[in-house]
Amino acid sequence: MTWYHPGMYDAAKPAGSLWEETAPPLAAGTDLGPNANETCDVAIIGGGYTGLSCAFHLARDFSLDVRVLEAGPLGWGASGRNGGFCTLPPSALSLRELLSRYGEAEAKRFVASQIEAIAFVRSFAEAEGFDIEPQGEGELHVAHAPSRFAGLAEDAQLLKDAFGIAAQLMPREAVAERFYDSREQFGALLMPASFGLHPLRLARGLAEAAARGGAKLHGKSPVTRWEREGPDHLLTTPSGTIRARRVVVATNGFTRAPMPSLLADRIIPVMSNIVVTRPLTDDELAAQNWQTETPCANTRNLLFYYRMLPGRRFLFGARGDTTGKPEDGARMRRYMERRLGEVFPGWAHVDITHSWRGFVCMSLGRTPSIGALPDDPSVFYALGYHGNGVAAAPWSGRMLAQVIGGKEDFSAIPAPMRGLPAAIPFPALRGWYLRAALGYYRVMDL
Numbered sequence: 001m002t003w004y005h006p007g008m009y010d011a012a013k014p015a016g017s018l019w020e021e022t023a024p025p026l027a028a029g030t031d032l033g034p035n036a037n038e039t040c041d042v043a044i045i046g047g048g049y050t051g052l053s054c055a056f057h058l059a060r061d062f063s064l065d066v067r068v069l070e071a072g073p074l075g076w077g078a079s080g081r082n083g084g085f086c087t088l089p090p091s092a093l094s095l096r097e098l099l100s101r102y103g104e105a106e107a108k109r110f111v112a113s114q115i116e117a118i119a120f121v122r123s124f125a126e127a128e129g130f131d132i133e134p135q136g137e138g139e140l141h142v143a144h145a146p147s148r149f150a151g152l153a154e155d156a157q158l159l160k161d162a163f164g165i166a167a168q169l170m171p172r173e174a175v176a177e178r179f180y181d182s183r184e185q186f187g188a189l190l191m192p193a194s195f196g197l198h199p200l201r202l203a204r205g206l207a208e209a210a211a212r213g214g215a216k217l218h219g220k221s222p223v224t225r226w227e228r229e230g231p232d233h234l235l236t237t238p239s240g241t242i243r244a245r246r247v248v249v250a251t252n253g254f255t256r257a258p259m260p261s262l263l264a265d266r267i268i269p270v271m272s273n274i275v276v277t278r279p280l281t282d283d284e285l286a287a288q289n290w291q292t293e294t295p296c297a298n299t300r301n302l303l304f305y306y307r308m309l310p311g312r313r314f315l316f317g318a319r320g321d322t323t324g325k326p327e328d329g330a331r332m333r334r335y336m337e338r339r340l341g342e343v344f345p346g347w348a349h350v351d352i353t354h355s356w357r358g359f360v361c362m363s364l365g366r367t368p369s370i371g372a373l374p375d376d377p378s379v380f381y382a383l384g385y386h387g388n389g390v391a392a393a394p395w396s397g398r399m400l401a402q403v404i405g406g407k408e409d410f411s412a413i414p415a416p417m418r419g420l421p422a423a424i425p426f427p428a429l430r431g432w433y434l435r436a437a438l439g440y441y442r443v444m445d446l
Contacts, residue, residue: 002256003431005324011072015081017356018276019200026204030211031074034239035218040065043235043242045223046250048079050382052206053397054248060213062405067242071222075203077254081358083274083305083317085295086121087139087194088114090385090392092366095158102415110414111163117395118193130205132197136294139194144184148299152189167191179292184343196295196307226258249381253359262373263381265427269359271320275336276354279312287346316340320357322435329357360387363421370396371419384421
């Protein structure tokens with residue numbers, strides 16, 4: 001059950017993103033197309049970062065027969081349409097909340113794992129020989145109001161004292177001189193390790209590597225029915241049935257029936273919108289003193305995230321509407337255009353060339369979830385990256401492969417990421433919960 005317009009799940013419809021125009025096509029033979037009636041060791045539902053990374057490692061490292069089933073083209077979901085922020089952490093919890101809820105040891109293990117995840121993305125692309133167009137060093141967390149700078153200062157101290165991370169706190173003047181200036185820039189915290197990338201290049205690179213490693217990838221193969229027959233899972237698509245002993249659910253914000261209700265009813269898909277400008281001129285860059293490729297996100301609860309792309313195009317993202325209707329998508333585009341011009345007045349006249357949207361995956365626990373179903377340990381899952389899965393999802397897919405292959409057990413997963421998402425009371429009301437939460441956060445951001 002979902003409250004979003006069916007068009008948001010129409011896998012035959014391209015996202016309309018800049019990435020689709022600028023990513024090289026998949027190598028021939030990577031996507032085998034709709035599946036037939038087949039049997040395998042592990043079936044993976046979802047052909048994004050999580051599923052493709054899991055498939056690659058299962059096939060290459062453990063010589064398992066793996067099938068990936070993706071409703072659209074490989075990378076059609078969030079993996080092919082996000083903002084390309086390879087950053088940390090994949091959580092909506094503050095650092096202080098992480099420490100309070102999980103203790104210092106597990107909080108540190110969680111953050112360390114995600115620093116490792118960022119490095120893994122870069123090293124994987126280099127090792128497999130594909131270009132993800134890496135940009136910038138670090139991520140800039142920007143105070144959108146003077147009152148938010150104190151919170152950044154507290155985070156800087158916590159990062160140093162509890163996590164051993166040397167983040168750089170900078171007042172407004174230093175940010176304006178070194179990075180950029182705007183009407184919503186009142187100092188920033190420069191986080192190390194992070195960078196920007198081309199997200200669909202990463203997805204297609206993972207797919208090609210997985211196919212070379214022996215995994216069989218089936219785009220345009222939506223799972224419409226899931227049944228059990230003895231120890232086997234039967235996954236039916238419009239073109240055939242896959243029989244598998246183990247199944248991995250890697251559908252993130254697009255998780256819905258026939259995925260198990262223990263997953264589908266415990267996640268909250270939240271819309272995220274992105275617009276991209278035409279290439280900016282020297283004078284337009286100078287108007288905001290823009291001189292960085294470092295990815296940026298501000299301190300709003302309903303954050304803006306933004307970065308300068310190759311070719312001087314500016315990407316500007318924000319949370320979206322709560323219906324998925326086409327008319328609400330058009331309204332959000334107008335809102336995004338207006339707010340971009342208000343935050344960066346020197347660019348208020350600049351044309352928008354691309355606009356698209358998709359789902360990020362939230363949960364009540366506000367951290368990712370990796371594990372196996374308690375009532376069926378042959379069903380594995382990894383999802384819930386809270387809008388920050390570019391690094392976390394490939395890492396999670398690799399971790400699941402190591403668990404399934406017997407190299408690791410679930411204790412290798414940091415506690416903030418281990419186990420099911422928290423149950424949501426009356427999950428049919430999630431749409432109303434989301435509207436109430438977004439309304440509250442809008443007021444807080446004022």
